[in-house]
Amino acid sequence: MDAWVLWLIAAGILLVFEMMTLTFYLLWLSLGAAVAAIVALVVPDAYILQVVAGCVVAIVLTIFTKPLSRKFRSSSKGFEDAGTELIGRQGVVVEPIEEGQFGIVKIGGDTWSATSARSLKKDELVRVLKRSSTILEVERWEDFT
Structure with a gap:
């Protein structure tokens, strides 16, 4: 099998893995392998030149696109957790919350497990202080206002 075919197969495999990892x-390694395939097609017996060309392309692309990719990552806000918007919102106690125990709080149309430093009765208004995973920490609404 010709060397350019092997380089092309390597480029394809790396491209598929890139699609899975993003x-x-x-x-860049895939593009380096593609360049090595082109060099192998033009100069079939220069194996060292193929490897060097592929490595140079991969390294240059990695070095020069690192600031560009960093800029894209910092400029986009990306995924924001929906739970962070709950902090400060008002809710109502559905199941009473005892000190050290969990209860249920309804905020908007969603129900959440909640805990509080004070006991809270059913139908009391609460404000969300913070969220950790799926449990909210709340306080009585009157304590806030």
Whole structure:
């Protein structure tokens, strides 16, 4: 089998792995392997030149696109957790909350497990102080206002 075919297969495999990881590093290696395939097609017996060309392309792309990818990551807010918008919102106690125990609080149309430093009765208004995983920490609404 010709060397250019092997380089092309390597480029394809790296591209498939890049699609699964979305890191961009494997993309640059894939493009380096594609360049090595082109060099192997033009100069079939220069194996060292194929490897060097592929490595140079991969390294140059990695170095020069790192600031660009960092800029894209910092400029986009990305995924924001829906639970962070709950902090400060008002809710109502559905199941009473005892000190050290969990209860249920309804905020908007969603119900959440909640805890509080004070006992809270059913139908009391509460404000969300913070969220940790799926449990909210709340306080009586009157304590807030």
